[in-house]
Amino acid sequence: MRSEEEVNQAVELYADTVRRICLMHLKNDADTEDIFQTVFVKYLLHTAPFASAEHERAWIIRVTINACKDLLRSVFRRRTVSLEEASELSAPPEEHRAVLQAVQGLPAAYRNVVYLHYYEGYTAPEIAQILGKNVNTIYTRLTRARGLLRQALGGDDDA
Amino acid sequence: MHEKLRAALDSVHAEPELKAATRAAVARRIRQRPARALRLAPAVCAVMVILGGPWLYFTPTAHISIDINPSLELGINRFDRVISVEGWNDDGTALAETLDVTHLSYTDAVEHILSSDPVQTLLESDAAVEIGVFGDNASHCARLLAGVEACTNGRQNAHCYQAGSEEVEQAHNCGLSYGKYRAYLELAALDPSVTVEQVQGMTMRQIRERIAALSDSAPAAGSAETPVSGNHQNQQTGPGHHGAGHHGE
Numbered sequence: 001m002r003s004e005e006e007v008n009q010a011v012e013l014y015a016d017t018v019r020r021i022c023l024m025h026l027k028n029d030a031d032t033e034d035i036f037q038t039v040f041v042k043y044l045l046h047t048a049p050f051a052s053a054e055h056e057r058a059w060i061i062r063v064t065i066n067a068c069k070d071l072l073r074s075v076f077r078r079r080t081v082s083l084e085e086a087s088e089l090s091a092p093p094e095e096h097r098a099v100l101q102a103v104q105g106l107p108a109a110y111r112n113v114v115y116l117h118y119y120e121g122y123t124a125p126e127i128a129q130i131l132g133k134n135v136n137t138i139y140t141r142l143t144r145a146r147g148l149l150r151q152a153l154g155g156d157d158d159a
Numbered sequence: 160m161h162e163k164l165r166a167a168l169d170s171v172h173a174e175p176e177l178k179a180a181t182r183a184a185v186a187r188r189i190r191q192r193p194a195r196a197l198r199l200a201p202a203v204c205a206v207m208v209i210l211g212g213p214w215l216y217f218t219p220t221a222h223i224s225i226d227i228n229p230s231l232e233l234g235i236n237r238f239d240r241v242i243s244v245e246g247w248n249d250d251g252t253a254l255a256e257t258l259d260v261t262h263l264s265y266t267d268a269v270e271h272i273l274s275s276d277p278v279q280t281l282l283e284s285d286a287a288v289e290i291g292v293f294g295d296n297a298s299h300c301a302r303l304l305a306g307v308e309a310c311t312n313g314r315q316n317a318h319c320y321q322a323g324s325e326e327v328e329q330a331h332n333c334g335l336s337y338g339k340y341r342a343y344l345e346l347a348a349l350d351p352s353v354t355v356e357q358v359q360g361m362t363m364r365q366i367r368e369r370i371a372a373l374s375d376s377a378p379a380a381g382s383a384e385t386p387v388s389g390n391h392q393n394q395q396t397g398p399g400h401h402g403a404g405h406h407g408e
Contacts, residue, residue: 012178016171033180119168
């Protein structure tokens, strides 16, 4: 088991990354809090060393994506969200709201690919490795996601 | 679009409250680990009892050797229950087959054996009975010896003793129960020509009478042993006997 200090450092380092992935998949802050706790408790219990900082980052991303999938799949996730909780939903900044809503509107399988490629800068083979998918599948998803985003946002495609 | 996406996602940050809640959850988890382990302790104990209980019950921790002519050995577990009955000669095997003392407490088993018809018949004809307790745990054996002594209290021709496991192993290697092996050693000290095979066919009374006869007729046979009386009241220092002994009063 890792030390509390190590985990706190990881929270500082990767909290924004985890938050962005949660934003792509989840609808409320209560679920986001669950995912944070799941990811960083797993990090606490994960004793195998990471080969590099990049390896550690990829591990956090993969665990977060899997945790989101599990949460959404869970048959126990029939929790009602109180009005107070619902009101706490974090609204993205006004100028970026349309872009983020367009990404959230993509099919679930495309959201991770878009995030990993356009934001984290991973190549298709790297994304294939992280998500455990075929490289060609990643290329296909990227192409389709790009088309859907163009439709949603209109304008140019500088990707 | 690439820049728009990057800028939009760059604007998303984890709220300080979210990070604080995560840190608190991790700290709680670290503190809960021992408590959780303790909560699991009863379940772990139950599993150990279920899985290890039969092993604990059916593993003998001591043996009680009963020698008259029938030679028997009772396997006793740590709960003082009889878990095996083994005959060490033909008479002993025959007697073991008629006895139903498994799972009885060792005191009930010894009383049952001593009051059984074949044994009663022998004792009425002045046969000697030797009851030995042996095992690796000296304190357990001492407790068993006290119980056996209580069972034989009042029997003139009964002798109880405690022995070590190594001596018992030597007896078993000779194909004898420990009580008879002790008597054999005593006899062999007086009569070196006696063989294990001869002793196997003799009753304890016959061996004792032979020892007594040799002791009386040939005190110079080289033994510094205490002479053995007919009712075996002085066998404590016999060869091969390294434990405490008790004679029935």
